[in-house]
Amino acid sequence: MHSVSPAAAQYGSPEERGAPRAGGTRGGCAEGGEPDEVDRLKGRLISAWNNVKYGWTVKTKTHFSKHSPVYLFGRDYHLDTEEAVERFQTDFASRLWLTYRRDFPPLGSGLWSTDCGWGCMLRSAQMLLAQGLLLHVLGRDWTWPDAPFSASLAEMEPGKLAASEQGWRLWPSPAVPGLSPRQQEEEQQHRTLVSWFADHPQAPFSIHRLVELGRGSGKKAGDWYGPSIAAHILRRAVESSSGTSRLAIYVSQDCTVYKGDVAGLLRGGAAGAVIVLVPMRLGGETLNPVYVNCVKELLKLKACVGIIGGRPRHSLYFVGFQDDYLLYLDPHYCQPSVDTSQECFPLESYHCGSPRKMAFTKMDPSCTIGFYTQAGQDLDTLCAQLAQVLKAASTKDKYPMFSVVDGRAQDYGLEELCSRLAPLPALRPGRRSKGKKPEADDFVFL
16 A cells, blocks of 8 residues: 555646546537537436436434444544433534535536536535534534434425525524524524525525636536545635635645644634645555544544545545544435525425444545634644644654644745655555556546
8 A cells, every 4th residue: 555645635636637537528518618409418317317326315224333432523422321322313413414406506507407426525515614614603512403303304395496586685593482592593593504505606605606616726517526626615615705704714735734824814803713624645546544543533623623535436524433434424315405595494404314434444545624723722722632643643654644833834945844744655565456546536526
């Protein structure tokens, strides 16, 4: 197995750099910039096939051991009592779940009214941002009063999506019997957060908005998106949104987090909190096992908001682990779009009551890990915790996953920066599938 610098994620594969897929044009349009009838028919056929392919049931059972803790966003649950199991289920089901949707307003040139089959990386990125916003607005102790829910998502009535004549609007949450005034306010904030991710061009973090922002990186609807590009798209989305003026996103450079740059976002009044995103690559063709323990320790941190990653050609959002298995939310479930501008729009399809697990050995080495930090001592605490975890996991025969340094990026010259990075380790021998070449971000188009 090859040992590859995590910084390699910054450069990516041809797919990350916007290279066209084999057998197709880069623009997907006829000469003149408009999609021709063949492209339109192709898009409809692919959408119809993916609607069938990704209509899996959410009732699938996942078995958890009672003898070892489950870690979920920095909290550990010992599932040896019914009460502990219920607390874990409620916590998990309260996270926002963003999946494939269908029958929403067409994207871009009008080829796509669904993201089935290609949008899973963007959906994973949405979920990471949503978790950061939940911490920012409602706090880590918040749980949804209706979670875990008992209704079957497959039996839900399809929502209708249509822009109102007055444009995009947010309705107040309907009064829910039995909730205190504080809970009523939290429910309103919950609905507002969900509406920010609605599948509508005017929603600030919609699939439409993310695809639009991806154009600057040479991407379009139907293309492959890697975890590094997804991180930068999230940063642009938050920067351009007026509704999150007290939140910023920082994306590390070459797997180095500059504390001064993060502090500058906080001190400058631009934000009261920052989501720190670190794109990296943890191996060659497959995950290098020397990084597994460090990934576990990072997922144990309360500041961690999860990992955008997955397995090859299959993006997932990792939220915790148990033993040698990652816990994740899966975007590969195609649901009808929901009109969140309606006063009583259903929330059930934005929450998942079925945790799933995947072995660490199946994890793709390309990923982006996120952390949430507020101004003041919170940033110092996070940096100290990261330094401790990274130092404990560091050995002479591998790169650290990433580095945390004082100061700002502009304070370091290239020679000084290189001196701070670990020396290049020897390549580790390992298995490689015959005829298969490693790809840096071989994920999303399924």
